[in-house]
Amino acid sequence: MNTPAALTLEAPAEHPFAPFVRILGKGKRGARNLTREEAREAMGMLLEDKVEDTQLGAFLMLLRHKEESAEEMAGFTEAVRERLTAPAIQVDIDWPTYAGKKRHLPWYLLAAKCLAQNGVRIFMHGGGAHTAGRLYSEQLLDALAIPLCRNWQSVNEALDTGNLAFMPLQDWAPHLQSMIDLRNTLGLRSPIHSLARILNPLGARCGLQSIFHPGYQSVHREASSLLGDNSIVIKGDGGEVEINPDTLSHLYGTTAGVGWDEEWPALSARRHVKPASLQPEHLLALWRAEVEDSYPQLALLSTMALALRGLGTPREQAFEQAQRFWDNRDTSI
Structure with missing residues (x-):
């Protein structure tokens, strides 16, 4: 009797934004703040529509729950500024x-x-x-x-x-x-x-x-x-x-x-x-x-x-x- 060939199962690839959600939400012992570089990359993905709606909501509320660090705020700001198209306008x-x-x-x-x-x-x-x-x-x-x-x-x-x-x-x-x-x-x-x-x-x-x-x-x-x-x-x-x-x-x-x-x-x-x-x-x-x-x-x-x-x-x-x-x-x- 011939035995059926083993089925090959492939796990779906992880979404590129998932690591940022995991960093913030991995429990009391595993969670941590984003580094400045991670924050800049994560915000860049948000601004370029490279995340799912569920990821956006989870990310924002995890940040809200833990409260943002100075490094995260600096990284987010850099990501926004890099993508602005504002001309040089003198402002006080x-x-x-x-x-x-x-x-x-x-x-x-x-x-x-x-x-x-x-x-x-x-x-x-x-x-x-x-x-x-x-x-x-x-x-x-x-x-x-x-x-x-x-x-x-x-x-x-x-x-x-x-x-x-x-x-x-x-x-x-x-x-x-x-x-x-x-x-x-x-x-x-x-x-x-x-x-x-x-x-x-x-x-x-x-x-x-x-x-x-x-x-x-x-x-x-x-x-x-x-x-x-x-x-x-x-x-x-x-x-x-x-x-x-x-x-x-x-x-x-x-x-x-x-x-x-x-x-x-x-x-x-x-x-x-x-x-x-x-x-x-x-x-x-x-x-x-x-x-x-x-x-x-x-x-x-x-x-x-x-x-x-x-x-x-x-x-x-x-x-x-x-x-x-x-x-x-x-x-x-």
Whole structure:
């Protein structure tokens, strides 16, 4: 009797991205952080659509669970920067705005507008209204006459004309926007919300970053240091680049990759009462000097001083300069 030939079984080949998921998810003892080089390669594959949807979700949530390291953030940033097609545009301040506000109005928008009137070239970028119940920069650009730019040419023109431009992440890094948009599918914000803050796509003289979660500001500062960037990281109000004048603010700075720290005291002896609701028209009223309001004026002045500090102005002089700028602003919109 003839015996049947042995069947030859071949295991399917492992997906090239699988090792990166395994590194992060191999249990308490086996898992580890990605190296900077691994992070750069992994992000490159994500940006080039070389992963499966299941791998993308697993990768983002494993990172979210363990929290990203400075080396991972630096590697991710390098991968994004390598693939950007942005032209050479001179910028003083890179101003990411991705969190949205829910306790106070976005007074940082008035701070940026006032700085721009005084020659500070500011590039703002954001990821849209991804979380219910928050007020986002994009929703107020038109009312405040802040240019919404959809390509690099219009950014350059807006900066040359008025020193301020806003460009949605969707228009310069659509893959990252797609990952941010998974927030309501995955139920959690992904590390891309943090990554977008450190990218500084136009190589501005200083990148401002706001990281709300305690202890994570130093990780962002270390990532900026690895990249050799100039930056200041704060725990801004609501996660936006806006100083809360009611509390002490710690500045985690880097200059040419070298770290430094400063503490700015609270500007108010007692906490202000949070408004019952956010009324965007109050932004215009304050800008036009139709009302006086202690909290927003302290918030925007200290936020202006923060940007000036990032450009090398010492703290006391930065506050004096910010006050002069505000007092002499053109109140028309």
